[in-house]
Amino acid sequence: MSDDAGQGSDHIDRLRGQWQRELPELDTSPMAVLGRARRITLRVRPGIEAVFARHGLDTGEFDVISTLRRAGAPWRLTPTELYRTLMISSGGLTARLNRLEAAGLIRRREAEEDKRSLLVELTEAGRAKAETTFREDMALEKRILAGLSAHEQEDLAALLRKLALSLEDDGAGAS
Known part of the structure; x- marks a missing residue:
């Protein structure tokens, strides 16, 4: 698990760290992509839906x-x-x-x-x-x-x- 391009840790890094501690043999790298994609979608969806609602x-x-x-x-x-x-x-x-x-x-x-x-x-x-x-x-x-x-x-x-x-x-x- 790496800290990409010197950026700070995010929620997914924290989750992966917890899983690394609990199940160190398990590869959690898929979370780095799919977990972030899901969180981003959930975060931006309300704003996009608000645009539609305004119309x-x-x-x-x-x-x-x-x-x-x-x-x-x-x-x-x-x-x-x-x-x-x-x-x-x-x-x-x-x-x-x-x-x-x-x-x-x-x-x-x-x-x-x-x-x-x-x-x-x-x-x-x-x-x-x-x-x-x-x-x-x-x-x-x-x-x-x-x-x-x-x-x-x-x-x-x-x-x-x-x-x-x-x-x-x-x-x-x-x-």
Whole structure:
């Protein structure tokens, strides 16, 4: 267990030290990455969720409108494309769509090429809300990462991408 780059000890270092004392034969190095990732996520999530709340959204609703906005003009997808992208159930998506439609941020319409299919599309209000909310979220996340240089952020992003891809490739996630 090392004190990285001369930095002070954090909560995870203290936990690892305690485990080292109690179970000295056990390698606790995974905590150095995954424990910190979890703590960081838990620490920043309330601030990010507060951004969404200021715009009258919860995280799931923001996920829907931002997915539609990222899809590009004309900012519409089928419900199937949406729930596959968001990795949620179709029932969970329906509830979100109902709330967003009631708020005037999306509309559901028949697909012109197949009247049996529905399309979900952003309204102008939905597009504006997605963009405004995303800009504020990115400003917050930039402030959160200000403790790292641009180069450190790039290095960290590259390592996290490598880890994410390895989990996708071998299915070694939360089994």
